[in-house]
Amino acid sequence: MPAATLDPYRKRDSVAGHGEFPLEVKQRLIGMVMEDPRFPEYLYGCYECGICVAACPSARFYDFSPRRIAQAASRRDVELMFQQMQEDIWECSQCFSCLRCPRGNNPGGIITVMREVAVKEGLHSAREALAGYSRIIYKIMSTGTQVSPDMLQPDAFPDWGPEVKDVSENLDLWRRMLPPETLHTTTTGWKVADRTLVELYVIWLETGALDMIAQVDRGIHMILEELMEERLEEEGIEV
Ligand code: SF4
Ligand code: SF4
Structure with missing residues (x-):
C-alpha cells in the first residue's frame, strides 16, 4: 500500500495514477513549465522534420520522441504535456543531441524544465525515476x-x-x-x-x-x- 500523505496531489498520484489529477492541477503544473524564463528560449515552433528524433539516442531504445515533446509544447497541450511529465521525460538522457534542430528548439531543455517542476512538486513519477x-x-x-x-x-x-x-x-x-x-x-x-x-x-x-x-x-x-x-x-x- 502506498504511504498515507497529506499532499492531495501525491496521494492521487501514487494511488491512482496521473489520470486522476484534476484539470486545474495539470494546468498549474504545466503553467509552471511554460512560465519558466527558459521555456520561450527553448521553443520556436516545430517543422515536424524529425531531425531531433534521428539524433536522439533515447529514441532508439525507448518509445520516446523529442519531436513529440516539442509538438505538445508548441500546441500548449496541457493533457499531453502532463502525460509526458509523468512518463516520457524520464526516458531522456539529457545529452542535448536534439540541439541540431533547424528551428532552434531545445527539446532536451524543455524536458529539463519539466523534470524540475516534477521534482519540486514531488510527483510520484519523479520519486520513482530517482529512487535508484x-x-x-x-x-x-x-x-x-x-x-x-x-x-x-x-x-x-x-x-x-x-x-x-x-x-x-x-x-x-x-x-x-x-x-x-x-x-x-x-x-x-x-x-x-x-x-x-x-x-x-x-x-x-x-x-x-x-x-x-x-x-x-x-x-x-x-x-x-x-x-x-x-x-x-x-x-x-x-x-
Ligand atoms: S537531450 Fe534528451 S531528447 Fe534531446 S537528444 Fe538527448 S536524449 Fe534525446
Ligand atoms: S528537429 Fe526541431 S523542428 Fe524538427 S521535429 Fe525536432 S523539434 Fe521539430
Missing part, C-alpha cells in the same frame, strides 16, 4: 563532483561483466595513471577545492536546489542539509 539514484545524489551534492570511481563495483554494475571487476581491483593504479593530479582520487570524481565546495553548498541552499531533494528523498535531504550547514558554520557563513 540516492547514492549518486548524495555523492554529487556532498563532494561537489560526480559518480566516484570507487562506486564502480561488480555488485553495483553486474551488467558490465568482468570489466568492472578488473577496474575495481586496480582502481588506485588506473587513477594514478591519469595525467591531471586532480583525478588522483578514488573517493571522488576529482579533487574539488575547499572554497569551491563551500560556494556550491551556499548555492544549493540559497537557490532551493537542496529543498527539491526533500520532495523525492527526505532521508538524503536531511543528511545533506546537516552536512552543508555544519560545514558553512565552520566557515562562519550563515544562510
Whole structure:
C-alpha cells in the first residue's frame, strides 16, 4: 500500500495514477513549465522534420520522441504535456543531441524544465525515476563532483561483466595513471577545492536546489542539509 500523505496531489498520484489529477492541477503544473524564463528560449515552433528524433539516442531504445515533446509544447497541450511529465521525460538522457534542430528548439531543455517542476512538486513519477539514484545524489551534492570511481563495483554494475571487476581491483593504479593530479582520487570524481565546495553548498541552499531533494528523498535531504550547514558554520557563513 502506498504511504498515507497529506499532499492531495501525491496521494492521487501514487494511488491512482496521473489520470486522476484534476484539470486545474495539470494546468498549474504545466503553467509552471511554460512560465519558466527558459521555456520561450527553448521553443520556436516545430517543422515536424524529425531531425531531433534521428539524433536522439533515447529514441532508439525507448518509445520516446523529442519531436513529440516539442509538438505538445508548441500546441500548449496541457493533457499531453502532463502525460509526458509523468512518463516520457524520464526516458531522456539529457545529452542535448536534439540541439541540431533547424528551428532552434531545445527539446532536451524543455524536458529539463519539466523534470524540475516534477521534482519540486514531488510527483510520484519523479520519486520513482530517482529512487535508484540516492547514492549518486548524495555523492554529487556532498563532494561537489560526480559518480566516484570507487562506486564502480561488480555488485553495483553486474551488467558490465568482468570489466568492472578488473577496474575495481586496480582502481588506485588506473587513477594514478591519469595525467591531471586532480583525478588522483578514488573517493571522488576529482579533487574539488575547499572554497569551491563551500560556494556550491551556499548555492544549493540559497537557490532551493537542496529543498527539491526533500520532495523525492527526505532521508538524503536531511543528511545533506546537516552536512552543508555544519560545514558553512565552520566557515562562519550563515544562510
Ligand atoms: S537531450 Fe534528451 S531528447 Fe534531446 S537528444 Fe538527448 S536524449 Fe534525446
Ligand atoms: S528537429 Fe526541431 S523542428 Fe524538427 S521535429 Fe525536432 S523539434 Fe521539430
